[in-house]
Amino acid sequence: MALFSSDRFGALGAHRDFVSLWIAQSVSAFGSRITRTALPVIAILLVTSDPVQLSIVGALTMVPDLVVGLFAGGFIDRHAKRPILIGADLVRAVLVFSVPVAAWTERLTIEQLYVVAALVGFASALFRLAHLAYLPILIGREHLIEGNSKLETTDSIAEIGGPGLAGVLIQWLTAPIALVVDAASYLWSAAFLGRIRAREALAGVAHAKGSVVDDIRIGVRAGFGHPIVGPMFWSFAIGDLFGGFYATLYTLYALETLKLGVATLGVVISLGGVSALAGAFVAARLSRRLGFGRALLATAAFGKATGIFVPLAAAFPSASVLSMSASQLLGDGAMVAFLILAGSYRQAVLPIDVMARANGMLAVMTGTLTPLGALLAGALASTTSTTAAVWVAAIGGVASLAPLLRRSIYRIAAIPGA
DSSP states (O other): OOSSOHHHHOGGGGOHHHHHHHHHHHHHHHHHHHHHHHHHHHIIIIIOOOHHHHHHHHHHTTHHHHHHHHHTHHHHHTSOHHHHHHHHHHHHHHHHHHHHHHHHTTOOOHHHHHHHHHHHHHHHHHHHHHHHHHHHHHHOGGGHHHHHHHHHHHHHHHHHHHHHHHHHHHHHHOHHHHHHHHHHHHHHHHHHHHTOOOOOOOTTTTTOOOOHHHHHHHHHHHHHTSTTHHHHHHHHHHHHHHHHHHHHHHHHIIIIISOOOHHHHHHHHHHHHHHHHHHHHHHHHHHHHHOHHHHHHHHHHHHHHGGGHHHHHHHSGGGHHHHHHHIIIIIHHHHHHHHHHHHHHHHHHSOGGGHHHHHHHHHHHHHHHHHHHHHHHHHHHHHSOHHHHHHHHHHHHHHTTGGGOSHHHHTOOSOTTO
């Protein structure tokens, strides 16, 4: 019997295994936001306020994407995905629960927080990579846009409400108890993943051997060598480089250059979460109405073009809040729709047995180019101005459209198998 009505929840509402995955992902998404908020709070309140040590805790949560993308793609491709997902959840539950236990016994150290931050980051990166490879196996290529839209919807809701929920839990129950709730969320996720009945066929894949160098070569060839996925990867590369500018300068630009208040900035950023939720809802509809290729190009172009509102805010100070809000409210939704469409196409056309390795190379690229962009942004802002660097970021974002501007993409009516 279907868990949800297919009339209200689409075709996948009647897909028992997808619903189990969806529930697991939803709960885990909120749990991840709790960890992201509570771990630094625990570090500050119970261990240290040293900014260097705190920055190390933050950095250790970001490095794993790069390492996992390089070394774990082949392992995921050669093994069943569901046990990897369940294992990642169980590992995260144990690691996160170790922090409140150490806090209650007054044995919590900064070294333990380093280890927990790094290993939770590794498990989360492994989960994401395996999840991308597992979805087309579970639901088939014909439902990928719907499936990714539903998963992105709950992730957007978690991004909007998760930090606030974490704050309430920390204020009400204390940070260690909040992490207990988070550990329970990973156990909940593992339990629902365990309910999935579908079996994975790994004929010819599970026993294949390959070196890390071979796996990297296969991943690069599968991703960058594909006539459609390749241009998408190059577009992501340019976008990640200039996205790193915003990662470094956005808050500084808003507070110091535009003189926005902290509360105002928080409201502006929250509009991006609302917009992302809307983008997740409309991605499938745009693909059906415009055709897949046109929808892909339209969402990318609109999302990147609205980035111009950010530097324009400095040119028109009286409308700076409106301009920044327009960038978040319009651009984030368009970019989420674009990412759903691009990700669904990638999952539809790449062979299952190289899926994790190809997506791993995308993760490596993001993990390399985004920090590089952040460093370049700091150097440029220090030699010119923050506003000039933000203009470069906005123009670079528009330039990332160039690899996508080809007839072969424009003419795609629908993703294969849909």
